[in-house]
Amino acid sequence: xxxxxxxxxxxxxxxxxxxxxxxxxxxxxxxxxxxxxxxxxxxxxxxxxxxxxxxxxxxxxxxxxxxxxxxxxxxxxxxxxxxxxxxxxxxxxxxxxxxxxxxxxxxxxxxxxxxxxxxxxxxxxxxxxxxxxxxxxxxxxxxxxxxxxxxxxxxxxxxxxxxxxx
Amino acid sequence: xxxxxxxxxxxxxxxxxxxxxxxxxxxxxxxxxxxxxxxxxxxxxxxxxxxxxxxxxxxxxxxxxxxxxxxxxxxxxxxxxxxxxxxxxxxxxxxxxxxxxxxxxxxxxxxxxxxxxxxxxxxxxxxxxxxxxxxxxxxxxxxxxxxxxxxxxxxxxxxxxxxxxxxxxxxxxxxxxxxxxxxxxxxxxxxxxxxxxxxxxxxxxxxxxxxxxxxxxxxxxxxxxxxxxxxxxxxxxxxxxxxxxxxxxxxxxxxxxxxxxxxxxxxxxxxxxxxxxxxxxxxxxxxxxxxxxxxxxxxxxxxxxxxxxxxxxxxxxxxxxxxxxxxxxxxxxxxxxxxxxxxxxxxxxxxxxxxxxxxxxxxxxxxxxxxxxxxxxxxxxxxxxxxxxxxxxx
Numbered sequence: 001x002x003x004x005x006x007x008x009x010x011x012x013x014x015x016x017x018x019x020x021x022x023x024x025x026x027x028x029x030x031x032x033x034x035x036x037x038x039x040x041x042x043x044x045x046x047x048x049x050x051x052x053x054x055x056x057x058x059x060x061x062x063x064x065x066x067x068x069x070x071x072x073x074x075x076x077x078x079x080x081x082x083x084x085x086x087x088x089x090x091x092x093x094x095x096x097x098x099x100x101x102x103x104x105x106x107x108x109x110x111x112x113x114x115x116x117x118x119x120x121x122x123x124x125x126x127x128x129x130x131x132x133x134x135x136x137x138x139x140x141x142x143x144x145x146x147x148x149x150x151x152x153x154x155x156x157x158x159x160x161x162x163x164x165x166x
Numbered sequence: 167x168x169x170x171x172x173x174x175x176x177x178x179x180x181x182x183x184x185x186x187x188x189x190x191x192x193x194x195x196x197x198x199x200x201x202x203x204x205x206x207x208x209x210x211x212x213x214x215x216x217x218x219x220x221x222x223x224x225x226x227x228x229x230x231x232x233x234x235x236x237x238x239x240x241x242x243x244x245x246x247x248x249x250x251x252x253x254x255x256x257x258x259x260x261x262x263x264x265x266x267x268x269x270x271x272x273x274x275x276x277x278x279x280x281x282x283x284x285x286x287x288x289x290x291x292x293x294x295x296x297x298x299x300x301x302x303x304x305x306x307x308x309x310x311x312x313x314x315x316x317x318x319x320x321x322x323x324x325x326x327x328x329x330x331x332x333x334x335x336x337x338x339x340x341x342x343x344x345x346x347x348x349x350x351x352x353x354x355x356x357x358x359x360x361x362x363x364x365x366x367x368x369x370x371x372x373x374x375x376x377x378x379x380x381x382x383x384x385x386x387x388x389x390x391x392x393x394x395x396x397x398x399x400x401x402x403x404x405x406x407x408x409x410x411x412x413x414x415x416x417x418x419x420x421x422x423x424x425x426x427x428x429x430x431x432x433x434x435x436x437x438x439x440x441x442x443x444x445x446x447x448x449x450x451x452x453x454x455x456x457x458x459x460x461x462x463x464x465x466x467x468x469x470x471x472x473x474x475x476x477x478x479x480x481x482x483x484x485x486x487x488x489x490x491x492x493x494x495x496x497x498x499x500x501x502x503x504x505x506x507x508x509x510x511x512x513x514x515x516x517x518x519x520x521x522x523x524x525x526x527x528x529x530x531x532x533x534x535x536x537x538x539x540x541x542x543x544x545x546x547x548x549x550x551x552x553x554x555x556x557x558x559x560x
Contacts, residue, residue, distance in 0.1 A: 024340075025339060025340040025341075026338060026339050026340045026358075027340065028340035028341075029320075029321075029323060029337065029340055030320070030321070032323070033281075033321060033323060063341075063342060064340065064341060064342055067325065067342040067343060067344075067488075068281075068322075068323035068324050068325050068343070069323070069324035069325065070281045070322075070323040070324035071323050071324075085478075085481075086243045086244075086438075086478065086482060087243060087244070087402075087434075087438075087464060087475055087478045087479070088243070088244060088401040088402055088464055090478060091402060091403070091470070123282070123324070124241065124243070124326060124482055124485065124486060125241060125242070125243040125244070125245070125326075125482075126282050127240050127241075127245065127246040127248075127249050127280075127282060127283065128168065128246065128249075129243075129244050129245075129246055129399065129401035129402075129407070129464070130171040130172070130246060130399070130400070130401045130407035130408045130409070131168070131171050131407075132401075136282065139284035139285055140285060141168055141282075141285045143168055
């Protein structure tokens with residue numbers, strides 16, 4: 001897709017989110033979450049567009065977007081893997097899972113794979129302390145994760161993407 | 167959906183989820199407020215404000231419309247009871263919100279669900295839809311003319327501080343989740359500046375249960391200052407981690423027995439911002455007047471390095487501090503650096519004294535509960551495990 005087409009696509013999508021959630025200030029977070037779902041980050045163009053719709057300054061959009069860890073202003077992969085780093089998961093061997101994820105994906109925490117498929121991040125307590133280690137792949141929750149399970153999970157998403165390209 | 171791990175039988179298992187709503191509609195707003203006040207129910211998120219008083223203040227507050235907001239930003243490390251409630255007892259929570267709505271004369275409820283629990287949205291939307299079909303939500307609820315209430319779900323976006331009630335309101339309104347000054351409290355100036363009854367998920371479920379079974383039933387268990395039952399999320403070094411309902415005032419020792427914990431050296435009670443209790447203190451009661459009853463219990467076996475635990479908690483607070491006020495933003499960074507020095511046996515006793523003084527400053531001068539409570543675990547671990555900390559150091 002050319003830059004123009006991408007721009008047009010973004011603008012149309014934001015307009016549809018505004019129709020869905022409204023133009024009030026309290027619609028800002030749902031709109032930004034919507035942009036994350038599709039584009040995996042909130043670009044400067046997106047911030048400006050949202051600001052125009054809500055009749056606020058773009059800096060106010062950035063102000064909110066930069067605060068929340070599930071919103072991001074930097075480009076991320078299609079699937080964001082977030083591994084819980086809080087104490088109960090740490091005590092159920094989350095570090096071993098972290099190593100497995102790094103070797104499976106060939107990236108460190110905080111990085112994105114070259115094919116822009118996966119971003120690997122730490123996250124705080126996922127509320128799965130009784131069945132850790134736990135991780136999120138986008139919104140999907142995985143509990144009692146093991147090294148073998150990691151390979152399966154990654155393969156599941158690689159297949160999903162391969163299928164969508166066919 | 168994530169299935170439950172271990173749990174015991176809850177009192178909710180013996181009650182129909184909407185009996186309470188029926189009773190509430192029959193008796194009317196004043197009776198609901200008196201019943202809940204009489205039950206001595208206190209907020210189940212940890213702060214423990216009287217729920218009856220909260221309903222009364224919101225009902226009497228000047229301003230319209232009024233709102234009911236359910237705080238489902240369950241982010242306190244070690245807490246997962248709200249997940250259990252939503253998974254298996256969602257109707258109680260939604261009925262409780264509806265009861266609160268009729269008691270304060272609000273037409274709209276907002277369920278603020280943490281972004282991490284997005285997987286629950288589909289399930290909750292289904293439950294809401296069924297309630298609408300069954301005339302438990304929407305217009306003329308249970309056939310009563312003019313009694314209307316709607317509930318919508320709003321997702322958070324990964325910020326622990328939004329569990330603080332005024333930060334949650336900021337987030338709902340589309341701003342950074344930075345706590346407001348209090349007063350004014352949400353009961354007079356909450357969502358969009360309007361009177362708002364903002365409570366924890368479990369509190370709403372309790373309202374529904376109390377309206378069904380009566381105040382006397384609830385306050386018959388527990389202690390003088392902490393009535394009734396409470397859900398506890400128990401994890402860590404034990405055989406049966408999960409969500410347990412126990413009477414307020416249960417001792418740590420009794421709780422450890424229930425979950426099959428052995429050789430326990432310490433228990434983190436009330437999450438990362440709670441207290442770290444040494445095994446000498448296991449006779450203490452979990453109640454507002456003793457060990458904090460927020461609901462998160464993390465069990466540490468005798469092999470755990472407690473300084474590593476303190477470091478994990480402080481890394482958490484450094485990341486989750488909203489950065490608005492200096493004592494919290496800078497203080498947690500200093501405490502984390504201090505813990506790292508301690509772990510490397512490079513912290514002098516004099517510097518440790520300075521850190522302890524800093525903790526006091528943070529408790530006094532931080533704007534919200536995050537910064538006021540974040541030094542707790544640090545102080546407890548220093549106090550309880552100091553012999554190990556300085557063992558072998560110069």
